[in-house]
Amino acid sequence: MGSRCEIRIYADTExxxxxxxxxxxxxxxxxxxxxxxxRDDSVTAAINRVGAAGGTTEVDDETASLLDYADTCxxxxxxxxxxxxxxxxxAWGADCKALPSAAVLERLLQRVGWDKVLWSRPRLEFSVPGxxxxxxxxxxxxxxxxxxxICAEAGIGHGLVDLGGDIKIIGPHPDGxxxxxxxxxxxQADAVMATIDLSxxxxxxxxxxxxxxxxxxKRYSHIVxxxxxxxxxGLAGVSVVASECIVxxxxxxIAMLMExxxxxxxxxxxxSHLWMDQEQRVGGMYATNATDSLAPELMSSPQSSGRSTTT
Amino acid sequence: xxxxxxxxxxxxxxxxxxxxxxxxLTAAAMALPGLHARAAEPGLNPFTVDAxxxxxxxxxxxxxxxxxxxxxxxPIGDSTQLIADGLQDVISGASPINNAPGPxxxxxxxxxxxxxxxxRNAGDIGASLFSNDNQITVRxxxxxxxxxxxxxxxxxxxxxxNQKDTxxxxxFAFNDDGxxxxxxxxxxxxxxxxxxxxxxxxxxxxxxxxxxxxxYSYSNGFLSDPYKxxxxxxxxxxxxxxxxxxxxxxxxxxxxxxxxxxDSALQVIxxxxxxxxxxxxxxxxxxxxxxxxxxxxVNAGGRLYSQSSADFYQxxxxxxxxxxxxxxxxxxxxxxxxxxxxxxxxxxxxxxSLQFSGERTYRRYALRSGGTGFDGDxxxxxxxxxxxxxxx
Numbered sequence: 197m198g199s200r201c202e203i204r205i206y207a208d209t210e211x212x213x214x215x216x217x218x219x220x221x222x223x224x225x226x227x228x229x230x231x232x233x234x235r236d237d238s239v240t241a242a243i244n245r246v247g248a249a250g251g252t253t254e255v256d257d258e259t260a261s262l263l264d265y266a267d268t269c270x271x272x273x274x275x276x277x278x279x280x281x282x283x284x285x286x287a288w289g290a291d292c293k294a295l296p297s298a299a300v301l302e303r304l305l306q307r308v309g310w311d312k313v314l315w316s317r318p319r320l321e322f323s324v325p326g327x328x329x330x331x332x333x334x335x336x337x338x339x340x341x342x343x344x345x346i347c348a349e350a351g352i353g354h355g356l357v358d359l360g361g362d363i364k365i366i367g368p369h370p371d372g373x374x375x376x377x378x379x380x381x382x383x384q385a386d387a388v389m390a391t392i393d394l395s396x397x398x399x400x401x402x403x404x405x406x407x408x409x410x411x412x413x414k415r416y417s418h419i420v421x422x423x424x425x426x427x428x429x430g431l432a433g434v435s436v437v438a439s440e441c442i443v444x445x446x447x448x449x450i451a452m453l454m455e456x457x458x459x460x461x462x463x464x465x466x467x468s469h470l471w472m473d474q475e476q477r478v479g480g481m482y483a484t485n486a487t488d489s490l491a492p493e494l495m496s497s498p499q500s501s502g503r504s505t506t507t
Numbered sequence: 508x509x510x511x512x513x514x515x516x517x518x519x520x521x522x523x524x525x526x527x528x529x530x531x532l533t534a535a536a537m538a539l540p541g542l543h544a545r546a547a548e549p550g551l552n553p554f555t556v557d558a559x560x561x562x563x564x565x566x567x568x569x570x571x572x573x574x575x576x577x578x579x580x581x582p583i584g585d586s587t588q589l590i591a592d593g594l595q596d597v598i599s600g601a602s603p604i605n606n607a608p609g610p611x612x613x614x615x616x617x618x619x620x621x622x623x624x625x626x627r628n629a630g631d632i633g634a635s636l637f638s639n640d641n642q643i644t645v646r647x648x649x650x651x652x653x654x655x656x657x658x659x660x661x662x663x664x665x666x667x668x669n670q671k672d673t674x675x676x677x678x679f680a681f682n683d684d685g686x687x688x689x690x691x692x693x694x695x696x697x698x699x700x701x702x703x704x705x706x707x708x709x710x711x712x713x714x715x716x717x718x719x720x721x722x723y724s725y726s727n728g729f730l731s732d733p734y735k736x737x738x739x740x741x742x743x744x745x746x747x748x749x750x751x752x753x754x755x756x757x758x759x760x761x762x763x764x765x766x767x768x769x770d771s772a773l774q775v776i777x778x779x780x781x782x783x784x785x786x787x788x789x790x791x792x793x794x795x796x797x798x799x800x801x802x803x804x805v806n807a808g809g810r811l812y813s814q815s816s817a818d819f820y821q822x823x824x825x826x827x828x829x830x831x832x833x834x835x836x837x838x839x840x841x842x843x844x845x846x847x848x849x850x851x852x853x854x855x856x857x858x859x860s861l862q863f864s865g866e867r868t869y870r871r872y873a874l875r876s877g878g879t880g881f882d883g884d885x886x887x888x889x890x891x892x893x894x895x896x897x898x899x
Contacts, residue, residue: 223541261539268535272528342541372800395798438529440536447532466526466712468767481767 205347205355206370216350220343220357227339231262231331233282243320243329250325254318262334263315269334269446270310273461276453277446278422282330283307288420288427292409301425308422337400337445340364344441357441361401364441368395380405382433382472389433389478390470390485398441402448403433419452430455434471435482436462443467526712530672555580556897563890569618570600570888590633590646598625605736605744606822606835606883614822615883616837627652631659640667653692654733656685661702674708676720688733696729714765719758726753737835739824747834749819755782771797774808785818786839787876794848802854806864813843816878837884843874850892862894 203220207213232238239259246253255263269277283304287296307326314321336359343357344364355366356375368374374393381387382403392399404417408427416427434451438444447467451458459479462469470482478486536542556579563572574596582588601618609615631648642665650657663678680702685695706720728751735747757780764773776792794808817839819832827833850864867889872880 258540264538265532265535268531272531338539338542341536341539345541368800372802374800439533440542442536442539442542443529443532464526465528465532467529484768 200361201359203343203347203355203357205352205366207352212350216347216352219350220346223346224339224343224359227335227342230258231335233330233332240329240331246320247322247327247329248325250322252319252321255320256318260317262331262338263320264317265338265442265446266331266334267310267315269450272465273450273453275311276422277333277450278308278310279329279331279333280308280310280313280327281420281422282328282332283326284420284422284425285330287425288409288416288418292411292416295411296425305422305425308425333449334442334446336360337362337398337440337442340398340441362398362441362445363394363400364398365394365396379435379470380433383476389472390435390482392435392437392470392482392485394437397437397439398444399435399437400441400444400448401433401435402445402452404428404431404452405433417452419449421453428452428455430473431458432472432474432476434458434462434480435469437468437482554582557894558897559892559894561890561892564888565600566887566889568600569886570598570602572599572890573597586637588635588637590635590644591630592632592648593630594628596627598627602734603837603884604734605738606881607738608740608823613883614881625652625654627655629657641665642667654687654689656695658683672710676704676706676708678702678704684728686729686733696733698726698728698730700724700726714767716763718761718763722757722759724753724755726755727751731834732836735834735836737821737824737833739827739833741826745827745833747836748832749817749834750784750832753782753784755780757781769797771795784839785878786814786816788812788814789876804852804854806848806850806852808848810846810848810868811843811874812846813874813876814841815876816841816880820879822879822881822883837880840872840880840884841875841878842870842872842880842884843876844868844870845874860896862892862896864892864894866890 201224203217205213205217207216229235230238231240233240235241239255243253243255266277266279270279284301287300287304307324307328309324309327312322312324312327314323340357340359340362341364343359344366347355347357347366353367354370357364357366361380363377365375372395374395377392377394377399378388379390379392379401380403381389382405385405402419404415404419404427407418408415409418410416417429419428420426421428431452434448436444436447436451438447444467447462447465447469451462451469451471454461456473459469459471462471462480468482469480470478470485471480472478556577558577559575561572561574561576563570563574565571574594576592576594578590578592580588580590603616603618605617606614607617627650629648629650631646633644633646635642635644644663646661648657648659648661659680659682661678661680663676666675667673668675682700682702684698684700686698687693687695702722702724704720704722706718708716708718710716730751730753731747731749733746736744737747739745757778759776759778762775765771766773772795774792774794774796776790778790779788781787790810790812792808792810794806796804796806798804817834819828819830820834820836820839822835822840824833824835846866846868848864848866850862852860852862854860867887869887871885872882
């Protein structure tokens with residue numbers, strides 16, 4: 197998954213905990229391989245081989261459900277959440293040294309657009325050649341939800357699954373105490389911006405600080421708008437709480453893509469959230485959880501360097 | 508009869524989803540394979556047995572009531588559940604019969620000389636049928652004690668709209684009661700009551716919901732209390748005599764709000780009612796419920812109630828009223844009450860929970876909303892409820 201992942205569970209014996217965690221991890225690994233952008237044998241690669249030429253393919257049930265989910269996100273985000281945005285990575289890759297020209301972006305944008313794909317479960321038809329699907333925006337959160345369900349089904353009542361800061365709670369600590377999730381400060385590495393207590397549900401965090409390119413001293417986010425081809429510039433970071441990690445995760449991405457309209461969109465959706473903008477203003481239903489005055493000595497985070505940390 | 512403990516452990520809980528956007532995202536997420544561990548079937552409970560024991564006390568060694576109750580709910584297939592309910596209560600103590608002028612001319616209550624000791628057995632059976640958007644429940648109940656027999660039937664329908672964010676409900680209940688006295692236990696007189704109600708529940712957002720209901724009831728037959736007397740200065744004691752028809756209309760609003768800063772659910776219930784006997788009543792109840800670590804939950808709140816007296820109520824009568832209608836029953840008087848309630852629930856295992864709750868009510872003439880009454884009816888009552896709930 198390319199990020200710090202952990203499963204924390206309480207079980208009667210260490211053997212049970214190990215066996216259950218192994219099953220959950222195996223499923224995460226399976227999904228990572230199945231939807232990897234970097235493996236030739238992945239489902240993503242197979243779909244994109246068809247997409248490169250323009251053509252039609254049929255997908256399996258799990259992939260179809262993920263495409264249905266991505267399709268819903270596309271609708272609910274006015275077309276901003278788009279799993280065909282992957283082509284834009286070519287312009288904004290980690291090794292990017294200069295701003296891409298308008299001509300380059302325009303050429304890439306011709307290969308972007310979920311509306312250019314005809315999706316009729318289980319059939320996927322690429323009307324324009326060169327379109328690439330990228331499941332990266334949903335699969336990690338989906339994996340967290342599934343891993344938590346695997347643990348719960350094995351009788352685990354207390355624990356959590358944390359896939360690089362996308363966290364699904366299995367249940368509170370055995371004494372009923374909630375998990376305390378620390379949200380990383382978008383502008384101060386190793387500082388906690390707020391802590392959010394959760395006994396169930398999920399939390400996901402997205403920010404412009406996670407992955408970015410710096411060109412001429414200016415920072416460009418890894419989240420790129422499928423409309424303009426340009427990195428978004430609105431929120432520095434956003435965390436969303438939902439029942440399912442996949443919903444929390446896609447909501448954070450949509451809020452980032454909505455830029456300054458992100459907070460209003462989250463309000464409309466009705467999900468509890470916390471955001472910080474470029475001026476370091478903080479808002480959302482969890483704004484009261486933000487560390488007072490964000491004094492550096494209060495915010496040092498001993499736990500880890502993840503986007504969200506748990507205690 | 509003491510007021511029923513309807514508000515104890517009332518339904519203050521987690522409020523579910525959702526805005527249309529969230530509903531769409533959640534529905535798409537739910538369609539993903541393996542997202543939830545053995546998701547419960549919607550609408551149907553597991554086999555459930557609830558047993559509870561209630562103790563009710565009034566101040567001054569008046570009424571005491573003990574209630575034992577058990578409810579069983581059994582799902583049959585995917586779309587039906589059966590409900591059975593049994594109850595036994597024992598009422599003992601003394602209750603006011605009439606008012607009489609005291610030595611200084613001040614009225615006072617006269618209580619039954621002999622202690623009442625009544626046992627009531629009641630039960631009902633029912634079935635609920637579910638489909639995607641509808642639920643219909645039919646119940647048939649019986650209640651029996653020496654001087655009171657009741658048979659009732661109810662039907663209630665629910666219709667779910669807007670991804671279940673909106674629930675419309677309508678119902679009808681028919682009660683056929685027979686009333687006698689200990690002196691003439693076989694001389695049953697008939698009392699019929701029909702209740703109609705409609706209601707709507709709307710989930711406003713993920714943390715609040717509102718519920719409104721309108722109820723109309725029509726009773727006819729023998730509506731007097733055969734154990735009550737009135738004191739008439741000119742003639743002495745006469746039996747309680749009430750109109751043979753009663754029409755009552757009431758409206759109830761309920762608002763539920765989850766308050767994140769204190770991680771608690773707030774419930775506010777307000778109801779207003781009026782009837783053709785001249786009794787106008789209002790009640791306001793506020794409750795706060797909070798989950799605590801270790802599977803504990805506490806709820807605390809208060810209730811205010813106020814009513815005006817019936818048109819044919821007087822504390823004492825000088826002469827018999829021309830229409831022959833007269834009562835001095837303290838429940839027909841103008842009065843009000845203030846209550847506090849406190850409860851704590853411990854989830855012992857996923858299948859067993861134990862609940863203790865208590866309520867104390869102060870009845871005061873000064874809190875009436877009109878009409879007449881007197882301070883001699885003031886009293887305090889309390890009840891304690893212990894509930895053990897088991898789920899299988």
